[in-house]
Amino acid sequence: MADKKTARVPRTTYDRELLRLQTELVKLQEWVRAEGARLVVVFEGRDAAGKGGTIKRVTELLNPRVARTVALPKPTERERTQWYFQRYVEHLPAAGEIVLFDRSWYNRAGVEHVMGFCTKEEHQLFLRQCPIFERMLVEEGILLRKYWFSVSDAVQQERFRRRLTDPTRRWKLSPMDLESITRWEAYSRAKDEMLVHTDISEAPWFVVESDDKRRARLNMMAHLLGSVPYYEVPPPVLELPPRPPSTGYERPPRDLQTFVPDHVATL
Numbered sequence: 001m002a003d004k005k006t007a008r009v010p011r012t013t014y015d016r017e018l019l020r021l022q023t024e025l026v027k028l029q030e031w032v033r034a035e036g037a038r039l040v041v042v043f044e045g046r047d048a049a050g051k052g053g054t055i056k057r058v059t060e061l062l063n064p065r066v067a068r069t070v071a072l073p074k075p076t077e078r079e080r081t082q083w084y085f086q087r088y089v090e091h092l093p094a095a096g097e098i099v100l101f102d103r104s105w106y107n108r109a110g111v112e113h114v115m116g117f118c119t120k121e122e123h124q125l126f127l128r129q130c131p132i133f134e135r136m137l138v139e140e141g142i143l144l145r146k147y148w149f150s151v152s153d154a155v156q157q158e159r160f161r162r163r164l165t166d167p168t169r170r171w172k173l174s175p176m177d178l179e180s181i182t183r184w185e186a187y188s189r190a191k192d193e194m195l196v197h198t199d200i201s202e203a204p205w206f207v208v209e210s211d212d213k214r215r216a217r218l219n220m221m222a223h224l225l226g227s228v229p230y231y232e233v234p235p236p237v238l239e240l241p242p243r244p245p246s247t248g249y250e251r252p253p254r255d256l257q258t259f260v261p262d263h264v265a266t267l
Contacts, residue, residue: 009214021221022061029062029098031230036095038142041224042104045149046187047177048159050210054149054217055100058224062098071102084108084126085133092142105130109194111176114186127197134203144203145227147220148191149210153184 032039041058043051059067070091079087085105093099108126112118118126137144151159160181163173180187199205206223210216 030233033096038093042146049149049151067098
């Protein structure tokens with residue numbers, strides 16, 4: 001019999017708990033908006049660790065005007081000459097906003113360092129400055145949560161194989177992802193060094209075991225909710241107004257409009 005900790009979460013259990021947690025996330029969102037709070041959630045981890053799928057479930061029922069995802073491309077030539085953290089600062093939340101970083105400033109501690117996209121001196125400077133930067137965010141009143149999604153090498157490789165053969169997921173696989181297979185140990189060393197320097201009491205790292213994506217999503221969402229002292233904000237009382245009587249306005253004939261063909265009728 002499979003161990004309870006590693007057994008795959010049944011679909012019915014997952015769907016039920018996911019909806020409950022997403023409902024609580026909506027309450028958290030309304031608390032953030034009402035209190036003018038600022039929440040930053042950092043998602044990091046190896047390729048194919050399940051970060052994107054978790055972010056999708058977290059934001060699925062949230063108001064995009066309140067909660068937004070930031071996934072920055074590689075820096076421009078101008079951004080390469082800036083202070084490293086500068087391009088991330090402009091995406092931090094204002095009062096009443098939630099920002100989820102799908103990868104973050106920790107790129108420098110991981111892929112940039114392992115792949116040689118930054119110098120050794122830049123990497124060491126990052127490790128010194130990052131705790132200072134994050135303490136500044138926390139002192140400013142920003143709620144900062146950092147999650148590392150941990151996936152085993154066997155599961156990562158299986159997910160890569162599925163992406164290779166699935167046309168709907170093929171875009172998720174890049175040459176950089178495949179390169180990470182041959183640099184597994186280097187990424188492990190980089191992650192361990194990163195934790196030594198940046199797992200600080202003001203902004204600790206929380207590791208999410210993600211070989212089972214369903215379990216990882218539920219665990220991460222439950223932890224986030226439990227880490228923020230939110231409360232349910234009573235919604236405003238709304239009533240549908242009565243529809244006013246017609247004033248005799250006649251709309252143009254329907255044949256003057258171009259409609260989408262009924263594809264479903266052909267199925």
